Amino acid sequence: DIVxxxxxxxxxxxxxERATINCKSSQxxxxxxxxxxxLAWYQQKxxxxxxxxxxxxxxxxxxxxxxxxGSGSGTDFTLTISSLQTEDVAVYYCQEYYFTPRTFGxxxxxxxx
Amino acid sequence: EEQLVxxxxxxxxxxxxxxxxxxxxxxxxxNYWMAWVRQAPAKGLEWVANMDQDGSxxxxxxxxxxxxxxxxxxxxxxxxLQMDSLRDEDTAVYYCARWRxxxxxxxxxxxxxxxxVTVSS
Numbered sequence: 001d002i003v004x005x006x007x008x009x010x011x012x013x014x015x016x017e018r019a020t021i022n023c024k025s026s027q028x029x030x031x032x033x034x035x036x037x038x039l040a041w042y043q044q045k046x047x048x049x050x051x052x053x054x055x056x057x058x059x060x061x062x063x064x065x066x067x068x069x070g071s072g073s074g075t076d077f078t079l080t081i082s083s084l085q086t087e088d089v090a091v092y093y094c095q096e097y098y099f100t101p102r103t104f105g106x107x108x109x110x111x112x113x
Numbered sequence: 114e115e116q117l118v119x120x121x122x123x124x125x126x127x128x129x130x131x132x133x134x135x136x137x138x139x140x141x142x143x144n145y146w147m148a149w150v151r152q153a154p155a156k157g158l159e160w161v162a163n164m165d166q167d168g169s170x171x172x173x174x175x176x177x178x179x180x181x182x183x184x185x186x187x188x189x190x191x192x193x194l195q196m197d198s199l200r201d202e203d204t205a206v207y208y209c210a211r212w213r214x215x216x217x218x219x220x221x222x223x224x225x226x227x228x229x230v231t232v233s234s
Contacts, residue, residue, distance in 0.1 A: 040220035042158075049208055049224035050150075050158060061213075061222070093158055097218050100172045102148070102160040 002026055002096055006105035012113040019081040021108045023094035028074045029057070031098055038098035041070055041079045044107075045090045053092075054079065086112065115139040115223050117209045122228030129199050129232070135192040135209030135225055143167070143187040146212040148221065149194045151205035151230075161207070162194065165217070176202075199232045206230075 003026040013019040029038045037057035042050040052061045054070035057077055067082040081088055089112060094105040121133040133149070148163035162183040164171045171183055182195040192209055206227040213222025 038218055042221075044158075049227055050221070051224070052213060052220055052222050055213060055220040055222075091157075095158075095220070097220050100163075101174045102163070104158040104160070107157045 001101060002099045002103045004094055004096060004103050004105040006092075006094060006108045008108060009106065010109040010111070012111045013081075013084045014113045015086065016083050017113075019084050019088070019110055021079045021092050021094075021110070023072075023077045023079070023105050025075045025077075025096055027099070029077075029096050029098055030074050037073050037077070038096055039070075039072070039077050040095045040097060041068075042093045042095065043088075043090045044093065050093065081110075084110075084112070115211075117211060117223055117225035119207065119209050119225045119228040122207065122230045124231045124233065125199055126234050127200060127232055130195070130197045131199065131230060133194040133196065133207055133209075133228055133230070135194075137190045137192070137211070140211075140223075142185075142190040144215045146215075146217065146219070147183075147185060147192045148210045148212075149183060149192075150208045150210050150221070150224075151203075152208070152227075153202070153205045156205075159205075164192075166215075196230070199230075201232050204230060204232045 005024045007022045039057040041054040044050045058070045091107045149161040162173045180198045184193045208227045209225040210221040211223040212219040
C-alpha cells in the first residue's frame with residue numbers, strides 16, 4: 001500500500017504569516033496521459049466533515065480562498081497558506097487518489113501562535 | 114445544493130451488525146463513484162470502501178474486507194454500507210463521500226456530515 005507522510009504533525013503560525021505543510025508519497029502520484037498528480041488536500045475543522053481544498057496537487061476548489069495553494073509533483077507536495085487567518089485553524093490532510101486503498105496522510109494540526 | 118445525508122449509526126455490541134445509509138440530492142447520483150470514509154475518535158481519516166456508478170466495481174480496505182458490503186440504489190439516490198461482525202476498532206464517524214468528477218480517479222469533492230458508529234459491550 002501507498003504510504004502518505006505529512007510533516008510536521010503540528011504547526012503554530014502567527015496571524016498573517018505563511019504556513020507550509022508537506023506531504024510525501026511512497027510512490028509517484030504523477031500518472032496518466034493527462035500528466036497530472038493524483039493528490040488532494042483537505043481541511044477539517046472540529047466537529048465538521050473534511051472539505052476539499054486542492055486537487056490535482058495544485059488546482060484550487062471553487063470557493064477556496066486564494067491564500068491556499070498547492071505545489072509539488074511526483075512524491076513531494078506542499079500546501080501553503082500565504083497569510084494565516086483565524087478561520088484557517090484546522091487539521092489538514094493530504095490524500096492520493098490513484099491507488100487502492102485510497103490513502104490519507106496522518107494529518108497536520110494548524111494553530112495560531 | 115449538492116448534499117449527502119448519512120443515517121443508521123448507533124451503539125452496537127461486538128459481533129453485531131449495522132446498515133448505514135447515505136441519501137444524495139442536488140446532483141445526478143448515478144454519474145459518480147461513491148465512497149465511505151471513517152474517522153475513529155481523535156484519529157485521522159481512513160478510506161473504507163468505494164464503488165463505481167453501476168456497482169460493478171467495489172473496493173474495500175483490508176481491515177473490513179469480508180465484513181462490510183458497499184452497495185447503492187441509483188433509483189433512490191442512495192448509498193449503503195452493510196457492516197457485519199463489528200469490532201471495537203470499527204468505532205468511528207462514518208462519512209459518505211462523492212467523487213469530485215465522474216471519472217474513475219478523482220478527489221472526494223462532496224462529504225456528508227457523518228454518522229457515529231460505536232461498537233461496545
